[in-house]
Amino acid sequence: MATKQLASWAVNLDAASLPESVRQCALRSLYNYIGCTIGGSNHATVSKACDALSPFFGRETSSLLGHEGTKKVDAQHAALINGIASHVHDYDDTHLATIIHPTGPVASALLAYAEYSGGTSGESLLCALTAGIEASCKIGLAVWPEHYDIGWHITSSTGNVGAAVAVGKLMQLSEDQMAHAIGIAAVQVVGLREMFGSDTKSFHPGRAAQSGLLAALLAEKGYTSSPQALEAKRGWANVVAGGGTPKLEQYVSELSQKWEIEANAFKPFPCGIVCHPAIDGCIQLHHEMKSKGLRVQDVQKVDATVHPLVIELTSKRAPKDGLEGKFSVFHGGAVGLLYGKAGPAQYADEVVTDEGVVSIRDRIDATPDKNLKPDEVYLTVHFADGTELKRHVLHAVGSLEVPMTDEQLTEKFVDQVALVLGSDGAKEASDTAWKIAEARDVTGVLGRL
Amino acid sequence: MATKQLASWAVNLDAASLPESVRQCALRSLYNYIGCTIGGSNHATVSKACDALSPFFGRETSSLLGHEGTKKVDAQHAALINGIASHVHDYDDTHLATIIHPTGPVASALLAYAEYSGGTSGESLLCALTAGIEASCKIGLAVWPEHYDIGWHITSSTGNVGAAVAVGKLMQLSEDQMAHAIGIAAVQVVGLREMFGSDTKSFHPGRAAQSGLLAALLAEKGYTSSPQALEAKRGWANVVAGGGTPKLEQYVSELSQKWEIEANAFKPFPCGIVCHPAIDGCIQLHHEMKSKGLRVQDVQKVDATVHPLVIELTSKRAPKDGLEGKFSVFHGGAVGLLYGKAGPAQYADEVVTDEGVVSIRDRIDATPDKNLKPDEVYLTVHFADGTELKRHVLHAVGSLEVPMTDEQLTEKFVDQVALVLGSDGAKEASDTAWKIAEARDVTGVLGRL
Numbered sequence: 015m016a017t018k019q020l021a022s023w024a025v026n027l028d029a030a031s032l033p034e035s036v037r038q039c040a041l042r043s044l045y046n047y048i049g050c051t052i053g054g055s056n057h058a059t060v061s062k063a064c065d066a067l068s069p070f071f072g073r074e075t076s077s078l079l080g081h082e083g084t085k086k087v088d089a090q091h092a093a094l095i096n097g098i099a100s101h102v103h104d105y106d107d108t109h110l111a112t113i114i115h116p117t118g119p120v121a122s123a124l125l126a127y128a129e130y131s132g133g134t135s136g137e138s139l140l141c142a143l144t145a146g147i148e149a150s151c152k153i154g155l156a157v158w159p160e161h162y163d164i165g166w167h168i169t170s171s172t173g174n175v176g177a178a179v180a181v182g183k184l185m186q187l188s189e190d191q192m193a194h195a196i197g198i199a200a201v202q203v204v205g206l207r208e209m210f211g212s213d214t215k216s217f218h219p220g221r222a223a224q225s226g227l228l229a230a231l232l233a234e235k236g237y238t239s240s241p242q243a244l245e246a247k248r249g250w251a252n253v254v255a256g257g258g259t260p261k262l263e264q265y266v267s268e269l270s271q272k273w274e275i276e277a278n279a280f281k282p283f284p285c286g287i288v289c290h291p292a293i294d295g296c297i298q299l300h301h302e303m304k305s306k307g308l309r310v311q312d313v314q315k316v317d318a319t320v321h322p323l324v325i326e327l328t329s330k331r332a333p334k335d336g337l338e339g340k341f342s343v344f345h346g347g348a349v350g351l352l353y354g355k356a357g358p359a360q361y362a363d364e365v366v367t368d369e370g371v372v373s374i375r376d377r378i379d380a381t382p383d384k385n386l387k388p389d390e391v392y393l394t395v396h397f398a399d400g401t402e403l404k405r406h407v408l409h410a411v412g413s414l415e416v417p418m419t420d421e422q423l424t425e426k427f428v429d430q431v432a433l434v435l436g437s438d439g440a441k442e443a444s445d446t447a448w449k450i451a452e453a454r455d456v457t458g459v460l461g462r463l
Numbered sequence: 464m465a466t467k468q469l470a471s472w473a474v475n476l477d478a479a480s481l482p483e484s485v486r487q488c489a490l491r492s493l494y495n496y497i498g499c500t501i502g503g504s505n506h507a508t509v510s511k512a513c514d515a516l517s518p519f520f521g522r523e524t525s526s527l528l529g530h531e532g533t534k535k536v537d538a539q540h541a542a543l544i545n546g547i548a549s550h551v552h553d554y555d556d557t558h559l560a561t562i563i564h565p566t567g568p569v570a571s572a573l574l575a576y577a578e579y580s581g582g583t584s585g586e587s588l589l590c591a592l593t594a595g596i597e598a599s600c601k602i603g604l605a606v607w608p609e610h611y612d613i614g615w616h617i618t619s620s621t622g623n624v625g626a627a628v629a630v631g632k633l634m635q636l637s638e639d640q641m642a643h644a645i646g647i648a649a650v651q652v653v654g655l656r657e658m659f660g661s662d663t664k665s666f667h668p669g670r671a672a673q674s675g676l677l678a679a680l681l682a683e684k685g686y687t688s689s690p691q692a693l694e695a696k697r698g699w700a701n702v703v704a705g706g707g708t709p710k711l712e713q714y715v716s717e718l719s720q721k722w723e724i725e726a727n728a729f730k731p732f733p734c735g736i737v738c739h740p741a742i743d744g745c746i747q748l749h750h751e752m753k754s755k756g757l758r759v760q761d762v763q764k765v766d767a768t769v770h771p772l773v774i775e776l777t778s779k780r781a782p783k784d785g786l787e788g789k790f791s792v793f794h795g796g797a798v799g800l801l802y803g804k805a806g807p808a809q810y811a812d813e814v815v816t817d818e819g820v821v822s823i824r825d826r827i828d829a830t831p832d833k834n835l836k837p838d839e840v841y842l843t844v845h846f847a848d849g850t851e852l853k854r855h856v857l858h859a860v861g862s863l864e865v866p867m868t869d870e871q872l873t874e875k876f877v878d879q880v881a882l883v884l885g886s887d888g889a890k891e892a893s894d895t896a897w898k899i900a901e902a903r904d905v906t907g908v909l910g911r912l
Contacts, residue, residue: 062686063684067681070537072518072519072520073518088519165701200655201655201666203652205650206650206692207697208691208696208697209650209688212687213688214647217650218650221650231515231519232666235512237508237511237515237666238662238663239661239662240658240663243657246657247614249655249657252614253613
């Protein structure tokens with residue numbers, strides 16, 4: 015039942031009837047995706063892919079977000095390359111219950127197809143995006159955690175289906191065609207965790223996007239798969255999760271009752287999530303010091319009490335470059351205190367090795383306490399004159415309890431996009447991206463990003 | 464070790480040092496592939512794929528074998544579409560120990576790339592094909608039978624790696640690049656057995672071909688994966704076979720010692736392998752009757768003693784069309800007796816329902832005997848005048864014990880290709896295909912197929 019039920023639900027999902035909260039989540043997910051994708055567009059991993067694939071580019075219909083020069087390529091390559099860019103900085107969204115980064119595969123396929131086909135409204139786009147994200151996350155929940163534990167990269171191994179559902183929705187496939195599209199997508203299982211740390215990690219969501227798009231294109235022309243693709247004995251869920259799919263039917267039956275997109279979170283800082291509470295607290299302290307006229311240079315010592323995972327994963331005392339900086343809670347805290355920011359610019363190699371930053375970093379200490387929750391921190395800042403500032407962060411910004419505000423999302427967008435398009439270009443792109451929902455036809459909008 | 468060892472072996476495989484028997488097997492595999500691919504090229508499944516994908520075709524470098532009209536497309540789409548065509552009649556080769564159909568994914572990628580890059584000799588092509596087939600079959604043996612039992616279509620889920628190795632070999636990748644290509648291919652695991660019976664079954668080897676080609680293209684430009692992609696805890700073998708890869712190292716260490724391509728078999732008849740012994744025996748009886756001046760119309764009864772699987776899988780007494788005919792040992796036997804042939808033409812709808820064929824079909828009986836081997840049959844033909852002819856087939860033609868001769872392969876090629884290119888075109892294509900190994904540059908040769 016699950017395959018047909020998912021297909022039927024997606025085909026019948028009505029843009030005008032989407033709850034406003036869901037629509038907002040879809041817009042925020044899309045906006046964040048656009049920022050991450052432009053932000054990743056000049057990464058070496060993306061450049062290598064473009065270099066390898068440019069001889070195969072077809073008709074130029076679909077934008078490579080953020081790119082100068084070869085701006086448009088065929089829709090299949092746009093899906094692949096934007097998908098790579100969306101994930102390459104590990105800065106994309108997270109459905110926390112499954113650690114799926116859902117928007118990358120879905121939106122990469124969807125935007126590429128929207129531009130190819132022309133005439134899609136912003137509202138249709140958000141509805142299709144929602145359908146795709148719900149599809150990915152529901153089937154992800156069904157196989158979580160076995161599937162991830164086995165070694166699959168769950169973002170891409172569910173994103174293929176999400177991408178097919180989203181594109182199929184925009185195509186207005188029939189229920190039968192949509193079921194076949196889901197099946198054709200489901201046989202293309204991409205992504206192994208062994209690849210984490212290599213270029214291939216971000217290839218995963220890109221290829222998932224492209225696979226889902228391909229599935230929908232084939233189904234549209236009558237290509238058949240199986241109407242039990244997800245739930246059959248030798249179908250997707252059993253094969254990728256080592257057997258047993260009772261949860262699949264359950265989760266699919268909850269479509270439209272519980273919206274997974276409402277549980278989609280955004281990363282405020284481009285580093286491991288465990289050090290986010292400390293960075294958040296340090297940024298708050300930066301603002302408090304500023305308002306009180308205290309100088310960070312006068313700080314003598316900072317004591318942080320953190321969840322033990324913070325020490326285990328991010329305790330690099332003397333990071334040597336940007337990449338190592340991402341594994342140093344001390345660097346994250348230092349730039350938070352100094353600049354009130356821990357964006358991509360603060361993880362540049364030259365910032366990580368900057369004398370002023372190093373000097374503050376060396377004054378920070380962290381003590382593990384297993385009674386804390388992972389997104390909690392206690393901070394005390396000691397000044398030479400005996401002044402003390404204290405801060406307790408119960409939930410870090412970017413958690414479901416304290417989601418990033420639209421303003422914070424905008425800051426994140428502009429900070430990362432400015433590194434590619436410059437400051438003015440970034441602000442312009444941000445304005446354009448926020449307005450995408452209002453577009454009668456998104457084609458023109460995407461061409462400007 | 465397995466990934467690096469496979470990469471190193473492939474990079475260093477020397478065309479001039481291939482054993483002659485291996486070279487012959489490679490040529491026969493390639494020849495059979497070309498026949499099957501042209502034979503499948505006008506199938507509805509292929510037409511649907513072309514219909515869906517033609518808007519995305521890029522630079523026209525690589526031939527769609529057998530196609531009129533849009534003859535050349537970009538290499539990535541050529542790999543996909545030829546791969547679909549190669550498998551669509553279930554008439555391709557079989558590595559019996561793993562039931563992998565190895566040549567489809569490997570050759571589809573390889574020929575597409577050879578034409579794209581230009582200047583490849585026939586001998587280099589055979590060497591690269593051999594490397595790819597050995598790669599697919601060795602890693603297939605490592606995960607057999609768990610992997611297939613779980614529900615993966617092992618042809619495509621190993622063919623991705625084989626295709627990458629073959630293309631990488633032609634590209635002359637370094638050992639490091641080849642290891643990365645294997646890794647990028649290995650994350651793209653395509654093919655679920657649930658799809659058997661639908662268009663998506665033959666999509667599997669096509670997508671595997673395309674995925675392997677893509678992997679090699681990326682690796683050539685420095686795209687990285689993992690040098691332990693196949694054997695790591697969360698690498699390919701453990702993930703797709705439910706853990707445990709001691710066999711992987713073992714099989715990879717046997718490269719060049721035991722050649723899997725020598726155990727690659729060819730199907731003489733386009734139907735389930737279990738009824739091949741009965742068809743083989745009936746064809747032998749056709750020739751015996753002819754030489755003795757006996758008429759098949761005078762046959763009163765045919766008694767076949769067969770392995771029980773024949774009854775279980777192919778006992779359709781009154782097939783209604785070509786597809787059902789493939790599941791009828793009675794139809795296969797009847798056309799064998801009548802025409803001395805059971806090629807694609809004998810499985811046309813109008814032949815399956817032909818009165819003369821039906822009349823012979825109804826005179827054939829089959830009795831199961833579990834003491835027979837699966838490729839064994841006893842046949843007795845009773846004539847009205849009391850004459851009896853007997854035939855015992857110990858191993859059916861197409862088995863490893865009684866491989867198809869080059870003449871039989873040629874007949875198979877011409878019979879299926881004639882349905883697409885006509886009789887003269889088929890013979891011409893056959894001559895061209897047999898001579899491919901001698902070509903200084905295969906580009907011109909492929910353009911004529």
